[in-house]
Amino acid sequence: MTRSAPQMLAALVSGAVFGLGLALSGMLDPARVQGFLDITGAWDPSLAFVLGGAVGVMFLGLRLIARFKRPAFDDRFHLPDNRVIDRRLVLGSALFGIGWGIGGFCPGPGIAGLSLGRIEPLLFVVFMLAGMILHDQVFLRRAGRGDNLTA
Secondary structure (H helix, E strand, C coil): CCCCHHHHHHHHHHHHHHHHHHHHHCCCCHHHHHHHHCCCCCCCCHHHHHHHHHHHHHHHHHHHHCCCCCCCCCCCCCCCCCCCCCHHHHHHHHHHHHHHHHHCCCHHHHHHHHHHCCHHHHHHHHHHHHHHHHHHHHHHHHHCCCCCCCC
8 A cells, every 4th residue: 555645744743743752751761661560669650641641642532533534644544443352462462561561662662762872772673573573474374374464
């Protein structure tokens, strides 16, 4: 699927605003995430405020898009329609959470953290991409097709 110039510009601006928000909130520092998860030690509640703000913005955003027929730069909204909570979702979420707790990064802050020029976000992003490629290779081969990246 090819993207138009307005779609690419909107994605670039959205990503830049998101990365700036992560930087301003201090979420590019893995110690913040690990401090939030350390509930028996020096607990840092700042991530709870960032997450709360994100949930609030998303809540309002979902209410707003219900008023529009289509987005500004596409022919339809691309919202998830699968609401099934299965074993793969639970295991994947647990694996994501464990990795997030150990490394202190998730994809957004990891990619935004590349702008800091430090080795930690670079290693995270390299191994994240390797894990994505490995997942696709294993599960696409198992499913016997190459067109569905969520197989």
